[in-house]
Amino acid sequence: MTEAVLSDHVKAGGARARALKGFKLGDVAFHVVTKSSAIAVLLLLGGVIVSLIHGSAPALGQFGFAFLTSQAWNPVTEQFGAAPAIYGTLVTSFLALLIAAPMGFGIAVFLTELCPHVLRRPIGVAIELLAGIPSIIYGIWGMFILAPVLQATLQPWLIAGFADVPVLNDLFAGPPYGIGIATASIILAIMILPLIASISRDVFETVPPVLKEAAYGIGCTKWEVMRSIVAPYTGVGLVGGVMLALGRALGETMAVTFVIGNAHKIHASILGPGTTISATIANEFTEADGAMYTSSLIALGLVLFIITFFVLAASRLLLARIKRQEGR
Amino acid sequence: MSLATARKLRSSLAMAACVASAALGIAALTIILGALLWNGFSSLNLAVFTQMTPPPGAAGGLLNAIVGSLIMTVLGVAIGAPLGLFAGTYMAEYGRYSRVTAVVRFINDILLSAPSIVIGLFVYEITVLQMGHFSAYAGALALSLLVVPVVVRTTEDMLNLVPGSLREAATALGLPRSLIIRHVAYKAARAGLITGLLLAVARVSGETAPLLFTALNNQFWSTNLNAPMSSLPVVIFQFAMSPYKDWQNLAWAGALLITAAVLALSITARILGAQKTSK
Numbered sequence: 001m002t003e004a005v006l007s008d009h010v011k012a013g014g015a016r017a018r019a020l021k022g023f024k025l026g027d028v029a030f031h032v033v034t035k036s037s038a039i040a041v042l043l044l045l046g047g048v049i050v051s052l053i054h055g056s057a058p059a060l061g062q063f064g065f066a067f068l069t070s071q072a073w074n075p076v077t078e079q080f081g082a083a084p085a086i087y088g089t090l091v092t093s094f095l096a097l098l099i100a101a102p103m104g105f106g107i108a109v110f111l112t113e114l115c116p117h118v119l120r121r122p123i124g125v126a127i128e129l130l131a132g133i134p135s136i137i138y139g140i141w142g143m144f145i146l147a148p149v150l151q152a153t154l155q156p157w158l159i160a161g162f163a164d165v166p167v168l169n170d171l172f173a174g175p176p177y178g179i180g181i182a183t184a185s186i187i188l189a190i191m192i193l194p195l196i197a198s199i200s201r202d203v204f205e206t207v208p209p210v211l212k213e214a215a216y217g218i219g220c221t222k223w224e225v226m227r228s229i230v231a232p233y234t235g236v237g238l239v240g241g242v243m244l245a246l247g248r249a250l251g252e253t254m255a256v257t258f259v260i261g262n263a264h265k266i267h268a269s270i271l272g273p274g275t276t277i278s279a280t281i282a283n284e285f286t287e288a289d290g291a292m293y294t295s296s297l298i299a300l301g302l303v304l305f306i307i308t309f310f311v312l313a314a315s316r317l318l319l320a321r322i323k324r325q326e327g328r
Numbered sequence: 329m330s331l332a333t334a335r336k337l338r339s340s341l342a343m344a345a346c347v348a349s350a351a352l353g354i355a356a357l358t359i360i361l362g363a364l365l366w367n368g369f370s371s372l373n374l375a376v377f378t379q380m381t382p383p384p385g386a387a388g389g390l391l392n393a394i395v396g397s398l399i400m401t402v403l404g405v406a407i408g409a410p411l412g413l414f415a416g417t418y419m420a421e422y423g424r425y426s427r428v429t430a431v432v433r434f435i436n437d438i439l440l441s442a443p444s445i446v447i448g449l450f451v452y453e454i455t456v457l458q459m460g461h462f463s464a465y466a467g468a469l470a471l472s473l474l475v476v477p478v479v480v481r482t483t484e485d486m487l488n489l490v491p492g493s494l495r496e497a498a499t500a501l502g503l504p505r506s507l508i509i510r511h512v513a514y515k516a517a518r519a520g521l522i523t524g525l526l527l528a529v530a531r532v533s534g535e536t537a538p539l540l541f542t543a544l545n546n547q548f549w550s551t552n553l554n555a556p557m558s559s560l561p562v563v564i565f566q567f568a569m570s571p572y573k574d575w576q577n578l579a580w581a582g583a584l585l586i587t588a589a590v591l592a593l594s595i596t597a598r599i600l601g602a603q604k605t606s607k
Contacts, residue, residue, distance in 0.1 A: 023504040030506035031422060037414035038423070038432045041480060044473065045435050048446065051453040106349030114343060115350075123354070125598070130357050132527075132594045134534020136561050137583050140568045141360045144367075144576070190356050197353065221339030244441060251443025253537035254565065278445045278537065285452075285541045301449040305442070312438045 048305065056299030058291060067299060073264035075288070080296035082303055084264045088181060088274040089304065092256060093249040095185035095270070096192060101242050103189075104196025109226055111197070112204045124201065131194035139258035142187040143179070147259055150186075151178030155271055173269040181267075181274045183259045191255050192245040199241030203234045203322060236325075240318030247312040251304060253278035277304040361587075368584025371577035376585075381547055381563055384572040390582050392549045393563040399551065400464055400543060400559055401533050404471030409525055412476040416483025421509050424488075433484070440477040447473050448538030456542060464557035467543025471532040478531055482524025486517040519600045526597035530590045536561035560586055 059080060060067060070081025111124055155176030162168040207230050215225045231238070261273020262283050275283075277300045288294045329337075375389045382388025415432065423429040451470040456462055490513050498508040514521065544556040545566060564582045567575035 023507070027504045027506045030509070031418075034414040034418035034422060035428075037411050038418040038428060040411060041415050041432050041436055041439070041476065044476065045439060047454070048442075048450045051450050052446070055449070055453050103349040103353050106346040107353050109343075109346040110350035114347060123350075126354075126357075129591060129594055129598075132530055132590060134536070134561065134586055134590060136534060136536045136564055137364060137587055138360065140564065140579060140583055141363055143568065145363050190360070193353050194357070221335050223339035223342040224335065226342070247441050251441075251445065253443065253445045254561075257565075258568065278443060281445055281449070282537055282540055285449075286544065298449055298453070301446050305446045308441075308443055308446075309438060312441050313434075316434060316437045 052298060052302040052305060056295055056302045059295035059299040062292065063296075067296075068303070071264070071266060075290070075293050078290060078292045080292070082277070082296075082300055084266050085275050085277045085280045085300055086303060087266050088184075088260065089250055089276040089278070089307075091270070091274070092181055092185045092188055092260070092276055093246055095182070096188035096249050097242060097246055099186065099189035100193045100196055100245065104193055104241075104245075105200055105238070107193070107197040108200035108204055111201050113222060113226070124198070127194045128198050131198060134254075135191060135252055136254040138187050138191045138255040142183060142255065143258040146187065147178035147183050150183055151176045155182070159271070170268045171270055174267070174272050176271060177261065177273055179259045179261045180272050181260070181270045184256045184274075184276070185270075187255050187259055188249045188252060191252065192249050195248060196241055196245045199244065199319075200234075200238055203237035203241060204230060206237070206322060206325070207233050234322065236318050237322030240315045240322065243311055243315030243318065247308050247315060250311060251278060251308045253282050257282045277301070364580070364584055364587060367577075367580040368587075371581040372584060376578070376581050380549055381558065381567075381578070382574065383547070384570065384575060387574070388578070390560065390563060390578060390585070392546065393558040393560045393582065394585070395549075395551070396464070396543070396546070396558040397533065397560040399553075400468045400471055400539070400557060401529060403464075403468035403553075404532055405475050405525070405529055406472075407468065408472030408475030409479050409528065411472075412479025412528075413483050413521070415476070416480045417487065417509060419480070419484045420487030421505075421513065432480075436477050436480045440481060443537075444474055444535055445537035445540075448540060448542055451538065451542050462542065462544035462556040464543050464553040464555065467539050467557060467559065468553075470538035470542045471535060474532050474535060474538065475528045478528040479524050482527065483517075483521060486520030486524065487513055489520065490516045519603060523597040523601045526593050526600070530593035530597070533593070534561060534586050534590050536565055540565070 063070065063080065067080065067082055068086065069083050070079075071083045072079040072081045073084065074080070107127070111120055111127075115123060155172075155178070158172040159174070159176060162172045211229055211233065212225055215229045220228070256276050257279040260275055260279045262275050262279060263273040264275055264280075265272075267274065281297050281301055285294070285297050288297055375387060376391075377389060377394070378391060379387070379389030380392045381390060415436075419429040419432060448470050451466050451473065455466040455469060459466070494512055494516055495508055498512045499505075503511070539559050539562050543559055543562070545562045546556045546558040550557055560582045564579045564586070567582070568579035570576065
């Protein structure tokens, strides 16, 4: 009998030891799996950079730094330059920010200070939902609806109105195409508007109410509170939000491709057709024949990735700073 | 004019500008949605869901594109979500204060907003070039790379919200760490994790750029993952750019479908998230 009990005991002990061993193994395995997944995210970025450099090596090797400054884009003679695409990318994003940033701030002020409380949440939620709408929707709206309207109204008016003003008559020149740099900028602006508005609103809400109340208490108007209390307090975060939107705008493909016109030329007029890096890749990559053509397009991608990487990194650092400020 | 009146006037003007920009912004977005609903619904009919994409001038639908989108989205999420979940788990549970986590978080935030077309180029380099042809695998892989950052971000945030006392209680019972994470932390953060997953699906279901030169397009019915596959966004792109009226109408119908799907996903995610926080 004792023997039976003992062997049961040993058996139970063996099961226990096995179970514990199993736990330990599972523990180690889970740790390793999760850690390697985290490392994989880093490798992903590294892989993207390495593969882009590898893919663009033939083009960059042939054209060198002239690739960045050349305006040539001729698949037949295999002469490629990135200048028009880089120019288009920067100009459309800059113009889009010029429109969207003030409006986004305005919406954020409206939501945090002016809007009746009942409406704050619904409007805020609506804006956040709109930030998630796929960019291709903005693209086809821009092509079918906005571009014809601009062609018939705003563009002729701008061309005629500024015909006698120096500088501006170069900026608004040429036939009203409808599509072009200006239209693309407007679409981009509408697209990044919800993003800027919702980030600015979040940032405004980090301001301690006590600061604002103190300012109101000494008789400041709403505008003075916004300008002298809220804006300085949230400045870093606002810039971070705008940079984030800039990063989006720079890399945006579909909203722009429909309306940019895909012309590899730098026009003085912003009403003329142009191209951006992403639109060039989207339009031409599948049709590119010849190693040099493909490689040049990948080199464009590399340029875009480097630009957006630095813009996004700067934005994240700034936004992290306001988060720390909030935690204090 | 007294100083007080001037200040009040300036304030009123500035606030009026804010109201105007809010009205203008909301109007613009309403017009876009309105146009989408109008053109989308007028092109929507049963054939859209039952027939293949037509050649120009013929009647047809979007069935192969819808199915292609579903297949690649599901596959992309199936690849990307576990990777993101594990990475986020490491960042919140094992290495919350480690340097690796800080670096991964920074890089992940950049990947979150990185241009998706560049991800497409990357996948083209590593799969399409190596395999020698476009395929649904490549498309799904491209989408999965866009899923990862979203899931990493939400997983980390949601696990960080789980109270430490829960983990301590489980530890006191002698539970091994991996079981604590899987049976306590995941359970406590379940609604949040699902929210993240839904947001990731919403994010990739409208993505066009990375599919253009990975999955390419396919005019016919195909469920072969090793061959080019059609997808809604790419079909919308191709059809909207075409000069044919039938194709343009189908593009609007497709755009409506995608928007409806994305909005439904993000609203569900939001409701789930709200339940989580109200508890």
